[in-house]
Amino acid sequence: MATLTPCFLRIFAVLQLAACSFPEEPGPLISAPAEVVRRYPVFVGRAHRSYTRQEPLYIQTVLKVNRTLYIGARDDLYRVELDHVSGDEMFYSKKRTWESNKNDIRICRMKGKHEECRNYIKVLLSHDGGLFVCGTNAFNPLCANYTRDTLELVGEPISGMARCPYDPKHANVALFAEGSLFTGTVTDFLAIDAVIYRSLGESPALRTIKHDSKWFREPYFVSAVEWGPHIYFFFREMAMEFNYLEKVMVSRVARVCKGDLGGSQRVLERQWTSFLKARLNCSIPGDSHFYFNLLQSTSPIIRMQGRDVILGVFSTPxxxxxxxxxxxxxxxxxARVFEGRFKEQKSPESIWTPVPDEQVPKPRPGGCAVQGSRFSSSNSLPDEVxxxxxxxxxxxxxxxxxGHRPWIVKTMVRYQLNTMVVDTEAGPHRNRTVVFLGSTRGTVLKFLITPSPENPYSNTNTFLEELEGYNPERCGDDSVQARQPLSLTLDKPSHTLLLAFHSCVVRVPVARCQLHSRCMKNCIASRDPYCGWTKGSTCSLLRPGTRLPFVQDVEYGNTSHLGDCDGEFVNLFGM
Structure with missing residues (x-):
């Protein structure tokens, strides 16, 4: 009789765990036909239909400001008017070319780079009525200010070091808060020195400690948000607290005080005195927790049921x-986790353990200095702290x-979820929550989130729809890499999603109510908060605050009282 290898036994055990932990996941209530999606407007870098592009776009980032979409690509910055769409294509109204100079390109190529020796726009922020833009500039990053309307340069470019990565493949985050720029990126050509950095404001420039694996170990920055007196950075990195032979990637959140002035001349001078980090737990509970360790994307902070909440998309390695x-x-x-116990490793060989409370100096390390207190500034803190x-x-x-469980789980599929956007005011009464998720296959998944009546802190989800978001015929490439979305942006006034890829931006309606236009039963069964059966005997998109009479059943999708679509419709309006 053949014996099972240890490797096979491990795989078998993992599959058994999966079978126990993951309930059967229902498919979507609707799958939109591909021919419907192919008609959606696409931006491919053209000013008009007769214009022919010679090179791919290499889009890096997008920014929506009111009714304008700004697109940062390779060597180019575009302005697209969201209210001016011509059929199946979006055209730009303004374009600003920002190329690297010949000397920067020459030095970049001397260092062994080729395609990367261009200016890939990686930072695109709204600031002081204009745009703050940073590009990799052939591995010599630069930043500059531009006007919003004409994309004219304002002033002279400044160094992008510690504000923008050198390599377009490296992830970065940036935001302005209280006049200062907060960034998470790398500061060197080899991408060894990862940093959270503050600059450009009245406060002194501060950074994280250089080359210290306790602070950072190969981080991949995902997002940054402002909340209260802190800036929170969400990222993933190699864990240092596990005594495993192989590397383990975990997801983290770090925070710094906006009012941090750095340490004394002896300790942490021009460095953060408030930097703390903690692991993010996204797991399925059970006898052995199953962890989703790789943070891919987050929402902004959203208000839900009276609390500030942030959602994250996580995946497995x-x-x-x-x-x-x-x-x-x-x-x-x-925030309360940062008021808890610290973790330490007393020697390189020892395991990581909590620090006893009596060994933590006072005032508590990592806090924000309070005006009027004994230590009203971070640079007056004791050396011990x-x-x-x-x-x-x-x-x-x-x-x-x-809620102690993920809101949405997708397993045993041939793609991963990597982008998200949330509408907390979906439907005609603005009282529904819908989560849109982009997958590495280029599809968009749409979920209705419903609060659980038993537990106000947990939710149930309904998988409403899955549709193709990527259009290879228009975007010009059908590779696995080309299909991976960069971001999802919700444009509420037009009831559409802006799905950005490296080669195009696709504009997708939030709902496809017209697919059920002649069938009340299908319209109600869709449970889509954006759709309802209206008085004109059709399935219509319901605009917020609409006064049109309509029928929908988002909670249950009950159609037991309705006939089949090829029969007579039930008339609920007395017509």
Whole structure:
């Protein structure tokens, strides 16, 4: 009789765990036909139909400001008017070319680079009525200010070091808060020195400690948000607290005080005194928790049921069961983790353990200095406090997920979820929550989130729809890499999603009510909060605040009282 290898036994055990942990996941209520999606407007970098592009766009980032979409690509910045769409294509109204000079390109190529020796726009922010833009500039990053309307340069470019990555493949985040620019990126050609950096404002420039694996270990920055007196950075990195032979990637949230002035001349001078980080727990509970360790995307902070919440899309590593999950985190709970115990490793060989409370100096390390207190500025903190925070940035407790379970789980599929956008005011009464998720296959998944009546902190989800978002015929490439979305943006006034890829931006309606235009039963069964059966005997998109009489059943999709679509419709309007 053949014996099972240890490797096979491990795989078998993991599959058994998966079978126990993951309930059968229902498919979408609707799958939109591909021919419907092919008619949606696409931006491919043209000013008009007779214009022919010679090169791919290489889109890096997009920014929506009111009714305008700005698109940062390779060597070019575009302005697109969202209210001016011509049939099946979106054209730009303004374009600003920002190319690297010949000397920067020459030096870049001397260092062994080729395609990267262009200016890839990686930072695109609205600031002081204009645009703040940074590009890789052939591995010599630069930043500049532009006007919004004409995309004219304002002033002279400045160094992009610690504000923008050198390599277009590297992830980065940036936001302005209280006049200062906060960035998460790398500061060097080799991408060894990862940094959270503050610059450009009245406060002094500050950074994280250089080349210290306790602070950062190969981070991949995902997002940054402002909340209260802090800036929170969401990222993933190699864990240092596990004594495993192989590397383990985990998801983190770090925070810094906006009012941090750095340490003393002896300790943490021109460095953060408030930098702390904690693990994000996105897992399925059970005898053995199943973790989704790789953070891919987050929502902004949204208000839900009286609390500030941030949602995250997480996935599993390539050597695990393929899967993705959406987890929610209460910002109050998240902040409390930073008031808990610190974690430490007393020697390189020892395991990581919590720091006993009596060994934590006072005032508590990592907090924000308070005006009028004994230590009203961070640079007046005692050396003991500064030395402690220098060596103890990691919190012991992980940030718990809201409701103790992921809101959405997709496993055993051939793609991962990597982008998201949330509409917390969906439907005619603005009282529904819909989550749109982009997948690495180029599809968009749409879920209705409903609060659980038994537990106000948990939710149920309904998989409403899956549709093709990527259009290879228009976008010009059908490779696996080309299909991976960069971002999802909700444009509420037009009831559309802006789905950005490297080669195009596709504008997709939030709902396809017209697919049920002649069938009341299908319209009601869709449970789509954006759709309703209206008085004209058709399935219509319901605009917020509409006064039209309509019928919908978002909770249950009950159609037991309706006949089949090829029969007579039930008339609920007395017509």
């Amino acid at each position: 390539s050597n695990s069961i393929p899967g993705s999950a959406v987890c929610a985190f209460d910002m109050q709970q998240l 500064l030395n402690f925070i220098k060596t103890h940035p990691l919190m012991d407790e992980a940030v718990p997920l809201l």
